Amino acid sequence: MATSTVRATTTRVVRTSLIVLVIINIINFYDRNVGGALAEPMRREFGFSDTQLGLLGTIFTLLYAVIGLPLGLLADRISRKKLLASGVTIWGALTAFAAWAWSFGTLAISRLGVGVGEAACAPTATSWIGDLYPPERRAKPLALFMLGVPVGGALSYFFSGPVAQAFGWRRAMIVAAIPALVMAPVVLFLREPQRGAAESELATASGSAKRGLSEPAPSWFVRNVLPIWRLLCVPTFWWIIVSGALVNFNLYAIGTFLPAFLGRIHHLNVARAGIATGMIYMIGGVAGGTIGGFWGDTIVRRGAHQRMLAAAIGALAAAPFAYFGIRQGFGSLTAAVIFLTVSYGLLNMYYGLVYASIQEIAAPALRGTAMAVYFLFMYLGGASFGPLLTGRLSDMMARRAATAAGSPVITEAFKAVGLQQAMFVIPVLSVGLGLVLWAGSKSMVHDAARRAES
Numbered sequence: 001m002a003t004s005t006v007r008a009t010t011t012r013v014v015r016t017s018l019i020v021l022v023i024i025n026i027i028n029f030y031d032r033n034v035g036g037a038l039a040e041p042m043r044r045e046f047g048f049s050d051t052q053l054g055l056l057g058t059i060f061t062l063l064y065a066v067i068g069l070p071l072g073l074l075a076d077r078i079s080r081k082k083l084l085a086s087g088v089t090i091w092g093a094l095t096a097f098a099a100w101a102w103s104f105g106t107l108a109i110s111r112l113g114v115g116v117g118e119a120a121c122a123p124t125a126t127s128w129i130g131d132l133y134p135p136e137r138r139a140k141p142l143a144l145f146m147l148g149v150p151v152g153g154a155l156s157y158f159f160s161g162p163v164a165q166a167f168g169w170r171r172a173m174i175v176a177a178i179p180a181l182v183m184a185p186v187v188l189f190l191r192e193p194q195r196g197a198a199e200s201e202l203a204t205a206s207g208s209a210k211r212g213l214s215e216p217a218p219s220w221f222v223r224n225v226l227p228i229w230r231l232l233c234v235p236t237f238w239w240i241i242v243s244g245a246l247v248n249f250n251l252y253a254i255g256t257f258l259p260a261f262l263g264r265i266h267h268l269n270v271a272r273a274g275i276a277t278g279m280i281y282m283i284g285g286v287a288g289g290t291i292g293g294f295w296g297d298t299i300v301r302r303g304a305h306q307r308m309l310a311a312a313i314g315a316l317a318a319a320p321f322a323y324f325g326i327r328q329g330f331g332s333l334t335a336a337v338i339f340l341t342v343s344y345g346l347l348n349m350y351y352g353l354v355y356a357s358i359q360e361i362a363a364p365a366l367r368g369t370a371m372a373v374y375f376l377f378m379y380l381g382g383a384s385f386g387p388l389l390t391g392r393l394s395d396m397m398a399r400r401a402a403t404a405a406g407s408p409v410i411t412e413a414f415k416a417v418g419l420q421q422a423m424f425v426i427p428v429l430s431v432g433l434g435l436v437l438w439a440g441s442k443s444m445v446h447d448a449a450r451r452a453e454s
Contacts, residue, residue, distance in 0.1 A: 058388035061115070080128055088180050161270050231361070242436050283341050309441040312433075312435075317346050399418070
């Protein structure tokens, strides 16, 4: 009886922790996407170009990447729940600050602050989940956690667009900030698991025996630099970093410009564009993330590399759907939404499949560091520039369309043409993503075998 009671309590703690972490990640991506949801009313009020809109997204991800590394190191050394609660409080407060913005600079300060707070989320939460579930069961909870990407984005578009239509975009920013400020203290009531708690008893005992009881405390170099160096010596980790740059280039470009694309090409107001974008995120993202999680835990029995291979198949399949979705013109809204929903869903299979692969590469005590290093290199390596380069390309194409028509003014019609042409970069990079993941699946065979031997 006592044993069953302990198991029930443990199961309840695990489920409660996972639910709260999922909710936190939903709020994370709600606030991250609110800038894209409100891009058009902000652009009209301040007279921004698409390059400036993209820059707001890029400065967020650049700081997110840089600050994420020290926060990832902290996640492996201090209380994860205190670190996560602090991050949630910061990003909630800085999201609300945007409601009083009066220039591009103040909006940039708001997004930078949100980046600092949100950088604590992924390293702490994925490390936490890795200690809740054993290796063979991690893809599903990680995929559920990463459903925060489409669900949070969908809710952001569902609510922010209509709220902005009815009350203005500044009120929509305040609405976005409230859930984070409410959930921050909830995190502090969770029971944090011990690092490595979900590993096998044999692995835990082996690690304890190797460390020894009288071994001196490691130096700063050994504790901080050496683990990062070891991660970077794993070939599969580099393929995963490149894949992260490509998939997030696409997803951040979509998050920043899809509502604007639907507004300009399909003539939707900010409320209807938000609802349409929310449908794409919710249906496609939830379906893709769920399928990826269940598929990942099924095929991993045939080899650790199978998850990467499955993600490659999904990325290659996403390319034609993205192409035809972007190509649809005015009057073909339904077809555009269907194609883009399928494409977005296929791209979202990435998270549960590839993040579980990262957990396989990194040791339990290094999972927060591994995620932080991954974010740092993949964002600085290209993912951060998805919104900026797409916006820059949109402005260039709009100017070219105006010049070809002999117009000295870049009208809204030319801006629509420019944005549509710029977004064709998404299917092109989806093909590149598929090839990178395929190459990573090949190296994963050798790296997984090497780790098993060690």
